[in-house]
Amino acid sequence: MTTLSRVASKSVSYVTLVVIAIIGVFPIAYLFLLSTKRRIDIGDVPPSLKIEWSVVVENYKEVLFERSYISSTINTLIITSVVVVLSLIIGTPAAYTLSRLKIKGSERISTTILSLRFMPPVAVAVPILLSMRFLHVANTRIGLIIPYVAFSLPLVIWILIGFFDEIPTEIDEAAEIDGANKWRTLLQVLLPLVRPGIVVAGIFAAIFIWNEFLIGMYVIDSEALKTVPIADAGLISAQRPIDWNVAATVGVVTLIPLLIGSMAIQKHIVQGITAGAVK
Amino acid sequence: MGNYKEILSDKVFWSSILVTGVMVGVALIVEVVAGVSLAIFFGQKLRGSKFVRAILITPMILNPVVVGLMWRALLNPQWGLFNWFIGVFGVDNPPIWLSDPKWTLWTLIFVDVWQWTPFIFVVVFARYQALPMDVFESARVDGASPLKIIRYITLPLVSSAVVFAAIFRGIDSFRTFDLVYGLTFGGPGRSTTTLSFYSFENGFVYYRYGFASALSYIMVIMATIGFSVLLKWIPVRRSH
Numbered sequence: 238m239t240t241l242s243r244v245a246s247k248s249v250s251y252v253t254l255v256v257i258a259i260i261g262v263f264p265i266a267y268l269f270l271l272s273t274k275r276r277i278d279i280g281d282v283p284p285s286l287k288i289e290w291s292v293v294v295e296n297y298k299e300v301l302f303e304r305s306y307i308s309s310t311i312n313t314l315i316i317t318s319v320v321v322v323l324s325l326i327i328g329t330p331a332a333y334t335l336s337r338l339k340i341k342g343s344e345r346i347s348t349t350i351l352s353l354r355f356m357p358p359v360a361v362a363v364p365i366l367l368s369m370r371f372l373h374v375a376n377t378r379i380g381l382i383i384p385y386v387a388f389s390l391p392l393v394i395w396i397l398i399g400f401f402d403e404i405p406t407e408i409d410e411a412a413e414i415d416g417a418n419k420w421r422t423l424l425q426v427l428l429p430l431v432r433p434g435i436v437v438a439g440i441f442a443a444i445f446i447w448n449e450f451l452i453g454m455y456v457i458d459s460e461a462l463k464t465v466p467i468a469d470a471g472l473i474s475a476q477r478p479i480d481w482n483v484a485a486t487v488g489v490v491t492l493i494p495l496l497i498g499s500m501a502i503q504k505h506i507v508q509g510i511t512a513g514a515v516k
Numbered sequence: 517m518g519n520y521k522e523i524l525s526d527k528v529f530w531s532s533i534l535v536t537g538v539m540v541g542v543a544l545i546v547e548v549v550a551g552v553s554l555a556i557f558f559g560q561k562l563r564g565s566k567f568v569r570a571i572l573i574t575p576m577i578l579n580p581v582v583v584g585l586m587w588r589a590l591l592n593p594q595w596g597l598f599n600w601f602i603g604v605f606g607v608d609n610p611p612i613w614l615s616d617p618k619w620t621l622w623t624l625i626f627v628d629v630w631q632w633t634p635f636i637f638v639v640v641f642a643r644y645q646a647l648p649m650d651v652f653e654s655a656r657v658d659g660a661s662p663l664k665i666i667r668y669i670t671l672p673l674v675s676s677a678v679v680f681a682a683i684f685r686g687i688d689s690f691r692t693f694d695l696v697y698g699l700t701f702g703g704p705g706r707s708t709t710t711l712s713f714y715s716f717e718n719g720f721v722y723y724r725y726g727f728a729s730a731l732s733y734i735m736v737i738m739a740t741i742g743f744s745v746l747l748k749w750i751p752v753r754r755s756h
């Protein structure tokens with residue numbers, strides 16, 4: 238009897254698992270499928286699973302070259318990597334300081350930093366555009382990199398504070414006794430210990446930048462400098478009805494770099510989040 | 517000052533507050549409940565669950581504009597696969613999800629839940645994984661039922677992670693704009709115009725910068741008040 242009910246509950250669990258997988262993957266699979274269709278075939282319900290390669294090539298050629306998604310993707314890659322690296326370089330010492338050094342009001346400073354995340358991008362888009370014009374970097378990559386770093390920092394600092402808080406202060410003290418100053422303690426002793434945190438913070442910053450388009454729409458005018466999300470948003474503001482096969486192809490092109498990236502770092506995500514969770 | 521007066525007597529402003537409130541409230545509750553349940557479910561470590569976990573995390577890395585477009589295709593009244601799918605299970609005459617103002621806000625909430633439940637799940641699951649397993653073992657040996665273990669051991673232990681995830685999600689939900697942009701563009705009528713989207717529309721579509729900025733300031737004030745109240749009640753960062 239008990240084995241029977243155990244088998245029953247196991248199978249219920251597995252059915253649930255399959256349902257979860259379907260709910261997660263079904264919409265994305267549909268997107269892939271639509272991107273292989275001619276415009277006139279979009280209306281078929283259910284869509285046929287037969288894939289004509291010539292149509293696929295046509296759709297992707299249009300998106301990658303005519304809509305210049307290749308250059309948008311390269312742009313986004315450049316901007317994302319620079320922003321992630323800069324935010325980590327600035328954010329790590331900041332988090333260390335807020336976690337370790339006894340600065341008056343550090344608690345208040347860290348909550349103020351977190352509250353910056355409350356700022357709706359809509360609220361600051363115009364001021365950012367004006368500041369970037371003032372600095373003569375509007376409509377350049379630097380003009381996007383500066384605000385993106387500013388937007389990523391609160392998250393990066395907050396994630397890293399959590400990780401630094403987890404490391405027992407005895408480790409710092411031991412390093413100090415051995416004659417290391419604060420910088421050496423941070424760089425040689427603590428940095429390896431918070432590495433999972435750095436990975437997680439970097440990933441979250443990258444996801445945010447890869448998808449940001451509001452600030453981008455304000456700051457970037459020229460076609461050649463557009464990032465992927467800015468180009469995506471252009472699909473909608475067009476006054477004519479949406480070509481769904483092209484829209485789906487755009488969707489696939491947008492998400493593929495992220496999918497590859499997240500698969501490559503899957504191990505780190507789980508490891509990093511697990512380590513940070515000890516908090 | 518004129519802008520603020522105009523805002524306060526603006527019907528759309530008040531309706532967008534309501535829309536934002538309903539959306540943040542309902543979506544957050546569903547996401548937290550679903551995310552925590554998923555975390556506990558995946559704690560069983562079934563075979564193949566690693567793979568499903570990877571799938572499950574995917575929605576949250578997608579560009580919300582693309583997610584909006586994707587669901588617009590799925591929910592298309594003529595050829596969307598979603599209606600076909602529920603038709604298989606016997607649901608005929610489904611509502612026109614994205615055109616009937618009675619349904620649009622719920623559709624928006626549904627898509628938000630689809631995309632962001634994984635976020636709550638990831639954060640809570642990570643904490644759950646890091647819990648010392650012997651606590652659960654000894655409870656089981658003492659004869660506690662699985663439900664009791666969840667209620668009296670698991671939930672209290674992961675509660676701080678839940679709070680952390682919920683606060684971050686709540687903040688982002690309050691600012692939701694890109695999903696609305698991709699899915700409904702605030703319509704039909706004003707049924708899905710959130711505060712953030714209304715501000716964007718005024719600034720970027722109608723070029724009423726003054727009005728848009730005033731609106732944004734009101735959002736910042738609301739957020740700041742909400743945030744300070746939250747911090748009073750819930751310590752985000754454990755003091756050490």
